[in-house]
Amino acid sequence: MPAKRQPVRPPAEHAPLELERFLPYQLSIVSNTVSQAIADDYQRRFDLGVTEWRVMAVLARFDGLSAREVAERTAMDKVAVSRALARLVEAGRVDRATHDGDKRRSVLNLSEAGWAIHDQVAPMARARERELLEKLDAEEQSWLERILDKLMPPESR
Amino acid sequence: MPAKRQPVRPPAEHAPLELERFLPYQLSIVSNTVSQAIADDYQRRFDLGVTEWRVMAVLARFDGLSAREVAERTAMDKVAVSRALARLVEAGRVDRATHDGDKRRSVLNLSEAGWAIHDQVAPMARARERELLEKLDAEEQSWLERILDKLMPPESR
DNA sequence: TCGTTATAGTTACATATGAAACCATTTGCA
DNA sequence: TGCAAATGGTTTCATATGTAACTATAACGA
Numbered sequence: 621m622p623a624k625r626q627p628v629r630p631p632a633e634h635a636p637l638e639l640e641r642f643l644p645y646q647l648s649i650v651s652n653t654v655s656q657a658i659a660d661d662y663q664r665r666f667d668l669g670v671t672e673w674r675v676m677a678v679l680a681r682f683d684g685l686s687a688r689e690v691a692e693r694t695a696m697d698k699v700a701v702s703r704a705l706a707r708l709v710e711a712g713r714v715d716r717a718t719h720d721g722d723k724r725r726s727v728l729n730l731s732e733a734g735w736a737i738h739d740q741v742a743p744m745a746r747a748r749e750r751e752l753l754e755k756l757d758a759e760e761q762s763w764l765e766r767i768l769d770k771l772m773p774p775e776s777r
Numbered sequence: 778m779p780a781k782r783q784p785v786r787p788p789a790e791h792a793p794l795e796l797e798r799f800l801p802y803q804l805s806i807v808s809n810t811v812s813q814a815i816a817d818d819y820q821r822r823f824d825l826g827v828t829e830w831r832v833m834a835v836l837a838r839f840d841g842l843s844a845r846e847v848a849e850r851t852a853m854d855k856v857a858v859s860r861a862l863a864r865l866v867e868a869g870r871v872d873r874a875t876h877d878g879d880k881r882r883s884v885l886n887l888s889e890a891g892w893a894i895h896d897q898v899a900p901m902a903r904a905r906e907r908e909l910l911e912k913l914d915a916e917e918q919s920w921l922e923r924i925l926d927k928l929m930p931p932e933s934r
Numbered sequence: 935t936c937g938t939t940a941t942a943g944t945t946a947c948a949t950a951t952g953a954a955a956c957c958a959t960t961t962g963c964a
Numbered sequence: 965t966g967c968a969a970a971t972g973g974t975t976t977c978a979t980a981t982g983t984a985a986c987t988a989t990a991a992c993g994a
């Protein structure tokens with residue numbers, strides 16, 4: 621019989637996680653804080669949810685997307701998009717037509733009213749982003765840009 | 778393969794937001810992707826939610842906290858903490874006593890069973906963090922650390 | 935010491951979210 | 965063709981989450 625070793629592993633020294641230095645946790649805090657700050661700006665004022673705003677933002681850039689394409693570009697799932705669109709169309713902020721030659725697809729565009737909202741919200745969002753970036757110096761800003769670019773899952777780029 | 782759609786609006790007119798280069802959006806995507814990946818590891822296996830895991834993580838570091846103190850250290854609100862604790866106590870993963878001299882406060886600790894779970898989950902979480910960091914070189918890693926530290930709201934540090 | 939105010943924690947309600955089932959249409963291919 | 969499989973989108977249902985109201989206890993001040 622081979623030399624008996626002692627139950628070598630002293631019960632894994634509980635090594636607790638230090639949340640405040642744990643990257644995923646930090647990301648989550650920073651992200652939620654920032655998103656909430658922005659949302660507070662328009663949520664109440666325009667009765668517009670975060671998901672709805674995201675949908676509007678992509679429709680501002682791309683004409684005639686289908687719901688699936690919106691989902692891709694917002695990294696939201698199709699159910700969330702479907703619901704956001706239902707509200708946006710209902711509120712007259714998005715026009716929805718049916719695709720010629722494929723009756724399953726919708727063809728989406730911001731309406732006049734949608735553009736009017738967009739043109740108010742977009743600058744507010746940008747202003748908040750600027751506030752966030754002001755906490756960093758120029759060098760840190762450019763590193764952050766580079767780093768996030770690397771960390772973004774490819775399908776969201 | 779359909780041709781990629783190009784932006785069609787003259788930015789001068791409506792200045793649409795480019796989500797994929799919008800910092801708060803990027804943060805949200807990266808954060809959700811990472812958190813989800815970690816949660817997938819333990820969620821099903823231990824029937825443990827993200828909020829519950831966070832509570833366990835702080836109780837692993839600090840003995841006898843009150844619910845309010847847990848809330849502070851997890852950046853969760855007290856309702857979320859209350860609910861997480863209800864499940865954890867019910868599952869026998871956390872022991873809850875009443876504070877001597879202040880009957881409003883609870884005194885919380887991980888139970889044996891709680892520690893057993895903690896000791897399995899913590900290494901998994903760390904491994905995922907490592908995977909994330911591996912996408913960055915050493916220099917980027919240290920910048921990220923520095924940057925997040927600056928962006929964290931002070932009360933979460 | 936009493937009454938007001940503050941604090942710890944839970945409960946209730948309304949809304950948000952995700953997974954899976956579902957319907958309609960289109961595609962692939964025997 | 966005709967029919968199974970795939971796709972776009974919506975609905976359903978079960979949970980999760982946030983806000984406000986509520987209970988119990990403690991602290992404060994006249």
